[in-house]
Amino acid sequence: MEFPGDLKYTKDHEWVRVEGDSAVVGITEFAQEELGEIVFVELPPVGSEFKAGDTLCVVESTKAASDVYAPISGKIAAVNDALGDSPDKVNSSPYSDGWMVKFEGIDAAEIEALMDSATYQGVAQS
């Protein structure tokens, strides 16, 4: 199982990748594996604002509907529309094609406080 070193992680199995002034968010390989076949991702509207810990979106797998929490605070700059037709990208490519939303107006300190790859790996595999 892969946990890329350039990402930050939460205990709820979201990942964050900083790209300049914005940050891309998705769920980890461990999360997609636990959820099983993902059939639908309900994404938030572009422009909506979240505080860290808010429910960001809902991922529906054949097993259950699960909340994805906002790992950081900010405003949604973009969402991955490709998940509409291919929610399975979250299964096949959780860290790249399966990304979910892009935040702007982010707080670097908030991201810095998240877990690094090694720490998260310990959480996921405990």
Added chain:
Amino acid sequence: MGNQESLRRTPLYQNHLDCGGKMVPFAGWEMPVQYPAGVVEEHLCVRSRVGIFDVSHMGEIEVRGPGAEAYLDYITCNAVSTMKDGQAQYSALPNSDGGIVDDIIIYRYNPEHYLLCVNASNAEIDFQWLQDQQQGSDTFHSVSLKNLSDEYAQIAVQGPKAFSLLQRIFGQDFQATLKPFWFAPAIFDGEEVLVARTGYTGEDGVEVFVSPKKASALWTALLSEGEVDGILPCGLGARDSLRLEVCYPLHGHELSPKISAIESGLGWIVKPNKKGDFIGRSILEKQKAEGSPRKLVGFFVEDKGIVREETKVFSPEGIEVGFVTSGTKTPSVGKESGKALGLALVKRDVAEIGQELFGEVRGRKLKLQVVETPFYKR
């Protein structure tokens, strides 16, 4: 997790751990929901090859005595008096409202000796119910009831390759000797087991009643002998998606004391013309003839998403007309149609094939279409 302590384990518990089973609480038991292959692979394996399931959590109740046939005909809705020795029958225990206390399989050894297979969560409730129905009748009171649930483990062997695999283990061709819904004793490892041509997957196969001390050896023999067939152990997840594709009702979902047997789509096991009275007869007879106020329907989800159990169902005019009893995206049908599916109990006037309905999921109304069932045919 405190209540983990009180969960019961089947004789195959260690086998599940050895197979990498992911154990979850289910109906008071600690059962495998899936193994490393995953629900989808396990499901498809049963459809195309062969899979085995631990169903030892099911309850078994022995009914014996000269009054056994009349007693069973009184407490069940199907016709026990038409059964032959060695035959099994799908039936249900109705309450006086026509609702279902439990759905069961009755196995007849002879007219004075039967075994009932009942749902895991209901073994105690059913036993009490059976005892309560003996009151007030000398004939019924003389019938002996024994809860034998701890004396049987049960392994279901299901799929197109089930019979060839069983032949290599038992040296018998059950496909030739057992008709569907018949059972017979066989010998495994020097001990008698019961082999019944029944199942809950929509595929051909058997359920084997085996003593707890031989269960592990039988499980292991099936897995090693079935390796050439590509056998997989299968968990509760696959069991549920398999049964839903063929629309077998599940207690607590499609069946409950508050849903009549006719509403559940079990009209085919309600026999008002059988010998003697039975519990729930008047209402079930009426509903069978005139139709029930609600009906169980199958649906496809036309929008993206899954519409799960307990979701409220609305008519196109926005009127609440019922609720979903089971819903998911299943491996065989889901792959072909790309759609999630489910069963819903709705008012009779919106139960026609082609009817458009809506399921409310997290504030969104997803479009449903009533379709013919079952979703999958062998």
